[in-house]
Amino acid sequence: MSRSLTFRIFRFDPQLPGDTPKMVDYQLDETPGMTVFIALNRLRAEQDPSLQFDFVCRAGICGSCAMVINGFPTLACRTLTAKYRDAVITLMPLPGFELIGDLSVNTGKFMRELAERLKLWLHPQPQQADIHHLEAPMDPDEAAKLYELERCVECGVCVSACATAQMRDTFVGAVGMMKIARFELDSRDARTVDDFYHVIGSQDGVFGCMTLLGCQDNCPKDLPHMQQIAYLRRKMAGTLIASSKM
Amino acid sequence: MKLIYTDALVVGAGLAGLRVAIEAKQRGLDTLVLSLIPPKRSHSAAAQGGMQASLANTVKGEGDNEDIHFQDTVKGSDWGCDQTVARMFAHCAPKAVRQMANWGVPWTRVTAGPRQVVVNAERVTLEEAQAAHGLINARDFGGTKKWRTCYTADGTGHSLLYAVDNKAISLDVPVHERIEALKIIHDGKRCHGVIARCLITGELRAYIGKCTTIATGGYGRIYEVSTNAVICEGIGQALALETGVATLGNMEAVQFHPTAIVPVGILTTEGCRGDGGILRDKNGHRFMPDYEPEKKELASRDVVSRRMTEHMRKGFGVDSPYGPHLWLDITLLGRKHVETNLREVREICENFLGIDPADEWIPVRPTQHYSMGGIRTKASGESPQLKGLFSVGEAACWDMHGFNRLGGNSLAETVVGGMIIGSYVADFCEQEDLQVDTHLVEQFATELQQEIDTLLATDDGEDAFDLKLHMQRTMMDYVGIFRNGPELQKAVDELKALLARSRHIRLKCKKRHANPELAEALRVRRMLKVALTVACGALARTESRGAHAREDFPQRNDKDWLCRTLSRWPDANALEPSLSYEALDVMQMELPPGYRGYGADNAIAHPDTAKRQQQIADIQAALGLDATPQQRQQALMPFDLPEHLQPQNQRLTDLLASGEKS
Numbered sequence A: 001m002s003r004s005l006t007f008r009i010f011r012f013d014p015q016l017p018g019d020t021p022k023m024v025d026y027q028l029d030e031t032p033g034m035t036v037f038i039a040l041n042r043l044r045a046e047q048d049p050s051l052q053f054d055f056v057c058r059a060g061i062c063g064s065c066a067m068v069i070n071g072f073p074t075l076a077c078r079t080l081t082a083k084y085r086d087a088v089i090t091l092m093p094l095p096g097f098e099l100i101g102d103l104s105v106n107t108g109k110f111m112r113e114l115a116e117r118l119k120l121w122l123h124p125q126p127q128q129a130d131i132h133h134l135e136a137p138m139d140p141d142e143a144a145k146l147y148e149l150e151r152c153v154e155c156g157v158c159v160s161a162c163a164t165a166q167m168r169d170t171f172v173g174a175v176g177m178m179k180i181a182r183f184e185l186d187s188r189d190a191r192t193v194d195d196f197y198h199v200i201g202s203q204d205g206v207f208g209c210m211t212l213l214g215c216q217d218n219c220p221k222d223l224p225h226m227q228q229i230a231y232l233r234r235k236m237a238g239t240l241i242a243s244s245k246m
Numbered sequence B: 001m002k003l004i005y006t007d008a009l010v011v012g013a014g015l016a017g018l019r020v021a022i023e024a025k026q027r028g029l030d031t032l033v034l035s036l037i038p039p040k041r042s043h044s045a046a047a048q049g050g051m052q053a054s055l056a057n058t059v060k061g062e063g064d065n066e067d068i069h070f071q072d073t074v075k076g077s078d079w080g081c082d083q084t085v086a087r088m089f090a091h092c093a094p095k096a097v098r099q100m101a102n103w104g105v106p107w108t109r110v111t112a113g114p115r116q117v118v119v120n121a122e123r124v125t126l127e128e129a130q131a132a133h134g135l136i137n138a139r140d141f142g143g144t145k146k147w148r149t150c151y152t153a154d155g156t157g158h159s160l161l162y163a164v165d166n167k168a169i170s171l172d173v174p175v176h177e178r179i180e181a182l183k184i185i186h187d188g189k190r191c192h193g194v195i196a197r198c199l200i201t202g203e204l205r206a207y208i209g210k211c212t213t214i215a216t217g218g219y220g221r222i223y224e225v226s227t228n229a230v231i232c233e234g235i236g237q238a239l240a241l242e243t244g245v246a247t248l249g250n251m252e253a254v255q256f257h258p259t260a261i262v263p264v265g266i267l268t269t270e271g272c273r274g275d276g277g278i279l280r281d282k283n284g285h286r287f288m289p290d291y292e293p294e295k296k297e298l299a300s301r302d303v304v305s306r307r308m309t310e311h312m313r314k315g316f317g318v319d320s321p322y323g324p325h326l327w328l329d330i331t332l333l334g335r336k337h338v339e340t341n342l343r344e345v346r347e348i349c350e351n352f353l354g355i356d357p358a359d360e361w362i363p364v365r366p367t368q369h370y371s372m373g374g375i376r377t378k379a380s381g382e383s384p385q386l387k388g389l390f391s392v393g394e395a396a397c398w399d400m401h402g403f404n405r406l407g408g409n410s411l412a413e414t415v416v417g418g419m420i421i422g423s424y425v426a427d428f429c430e431q432e433d434l435q436v437d438t439h440l441v442e443q444f445a446t447e448l449q450q451e452i453d454t455l456l457a458t459d460d461g462e463d464a465f466d467l468k469l470h471m472q473r474t475m476m477d478y479v480g481i482f483r484n485g486p487e488l489q490k491a492v493d494e495l496k497a498l499l500a501r502s503r504h505i506r507l508k509c510k511k512r513h514a515n516p517e518l519a520e521a522l523r524v525r526r527m528l529k530v531a532l533t534v535a536c537g538a539l540a541r542t543e544s545r546g547a548h549a550r551e552d553f554p555q556r557n558d559k560d561w562l563c564r565t566l567s568r569w570p571d572a573n574a575l576e577p578s579l580s581y582e583a584l585d586v587m588q589m590e591l592p593p594g595y596r597g598y599g600a601d602n603a604i605a606h607p608d609t610a611k612r613q614q615q616i617a618d619i620q621a622a623l624g625l626d627a628t629p630q631q632r633q634q635a636l637m638p639f640d641l642p643e644h645l646q647p648q649n650q651r652l653t654d655l656l657a658s659g660e661k662s
Helices: A036-046 A107-118 A140-150 A163-167 A173-185 A193-200 A214-218 A225-245 B015-026 B066-076 B083-102 B156-170 B235-241 B301-316 B335-341 B343-353 B409-431 B438-457 B464-478 B485-501 B516-540 B607-623 B629-636 B652-658
Strands: A004-011 A022-029 A066-069 A072-075 A088-092 A099-101 B002-011 B031-035 B113-119 B122-128 B175-177 B179-186 B191-198 B204-214 B254-261 B278-280 B326-329 B362-371 B374-376 B389-391 B563-568 B578-583
Touching: A004 A036, A022 A036, A036 A088, A036 B464, A072 A214, A107 A173, A107 A193, A107 B156, A107 B175, A140 A173, A140 B156, A173 A193, A173 A214, A173 A225, A193 A225, A214 A225, B002 B015, B002 B191, B002 B409, B015 B031, B015 B156, B015 B409, B031 B179, B031 B204, B066 B083, B083 B156, B083 B409, B156 B409, B179 B204, B179 B235, B179 B438, B179 B516, B191 B438, B204 B235, B204 B409, B204 B438, B235 B374, B235 B389, B235 B516, B254 B301, B254 B343, B301 B326, B301 B362, B335 B343, B343 B362, B374 B389, B389 B409, B438 B516, B464 B485, B464 B516, B485 B516, B516 B563, B516 B578, B607 B629
Parallel strands: A004 A088, B002 B031, B002 B204, B031 B175, B204 B389
Antiparallel strands: A004 A022, A066 A072, A066 A088, B113 B122, B179 B191, B191 B204, B254 B362, B278 B326, B326 B362, B563 B578
């Protein structure tokens, strides 16, 4: 027999004068294989067409739909309702991002600003091969390792689960450091440890992390955040020591 | 109303749109991209398996080149493609792959020495050459003679999109996010930009450009179950259609991917079969060799999808509450392979099915996947009817896919097409002036404003969500893998009724700003027009070609149907598009129509085919044995490209021959 689920959803429209944040309950019968994506779309189509939320791929690939489900930030599209024994499912928007309305937050704006600030793109070596000739070889293991670090989908879960980021909004968060680690590893990138030190060698970067593991515990892609932050921290500390000896 | 000016306006921030924007920006042009969502969330990210390019680095790719890639693409298209475009594409694909490596894509690389792979359900050891160590690797895909699909594990689209978006950010290409283009501003001859709506504030803005490129992806979401992201609703095609002037090409050509998981329709990559995975029926029997003894699971997508459907119709499907399905078995690849090269597939299986595909079979069935049709363009990417309107990627019918696209050729099209068309877009912007007619802009803005005002003011009428579901089910039921006259007629009638009803939508939510119901209402009536181009085109095309399979007309009929369907919507109040046809000229083809290699050869020949074959033989004979490949190409079917893309592609064999690499 199917359960009747209660979805307790955060509602707030910051653009509506006088609106105040509130939790609203909706009832829905659970169907086999129901995900939060299916449930929210049904609620919007059948009960409340003003409900705001974001989905794009609905397959756990694009990172649009991160929200806080029963207290934990995660991707809503691939969260099966059957996972929760309790028939009440609470949905809140990701904290730490600009709220667009209800469950929709502006992670895109955050990520673009972060990319511009940290220059999160490949800075190629000057002698890069031209496109008509054979490509430069790359160590197969290096390529595999790069892909491993590149699987981040910019969902924002790590930032929302990070106590430092909640206290200091200039903190780059695990997502920024993971990307730095990815370019630091890339032999095609011309930047040195010194260059990276300028963007993350501070309280806003590796030295601000309190190692509470919120990023690693909640990352939907199981990225090795702590390992990378620790690695970068050692590298950055090394830079400090080297420069103090000069 | 705010007017925003730029040189190169791009609508859509997936791979194709961003690639065009980058090209324009690098040429020093003012460039602006509009997107429904942050660019890195685009549907391009979902492409798993890879991108075709004839690099020929691996032992199974030995001897590959542009010619073979071209031939595979034309055969795959069931001779429905534009061969000139297929040539342009095949020539530039290796350049694009190498460029992507320079922009940061960590392509999976070749490891020299022996490696174990699964071919035809058996373990085989391949020996990769020492000289190829560290070069870009390739895997096998359906419908290709060589292993040609370059990849990063099974997250190729993700890697490419991130590299290209990062490149765009590094060049300071502005992207206006959460903006939806809803009208093209035009004077019947020339396109001047779009009227768009901000999905957060509800504000209407006019974006004026010297040229406008539509790169909004496919129209898969006119179907209820699709592998496409929920934003792939065909609004870009609808924008062009609503100009009444621009045409859409081959809208009935809709591809079904063989292996989407049941019931949600999420894709498992063709790489599963490319890497050696097999299909099984309810008895565990591997049935594809019974139907396609030569190509088996790696026949073209349209063929595999039809064979699967046929097999299920014979009662060999596995029963489930969601209807019958078949099994995809990748357990024979071994856990290590699944956990490294197919990890996205594994994640999807774990999250949505609760199974581990290294141990268990995956329930799959064919599902709507790709739109071969789109905004008809010339080889330059420009609409033949509306000057200054360009289109690229899945949104376009540039037409390298014809009636069936090969796996790995769409991801390739985004960056290769973006590279080529981006160059033509930049040329156009350099040659043309910005034309601003505020009266014209006002006229289109007012139309859209009135549409929104009416929607918000109506107190009695139809439900937008309900109309959409109805449309999607109609498309599923009657415009699917196998089609026939009576069902298609039913679809056309239903869709026309829905379109009529969509003119009287009532909204329950009356907000002008962030209002999901308003956004849905604006979309659904546009989507219905797109759906009608598909259904009407399919009903009219009384033959079977590629993904368009008519049970009542099973033959490919080159005599009467070697042509492209063009749809236009000249009368805004009409309930169906007007169709016309553009012939494909056999006498201009490098590869005249022939047998595609599947099932019985039952095509009805075109009268020019034999004539052209003779002509080609004569040309070849006249050229003699000493002619270079370039001279042959020039004599058979010349094609144009921007100058900087014309150089030949170097391959490992060239280097080895010249002794540069040992």
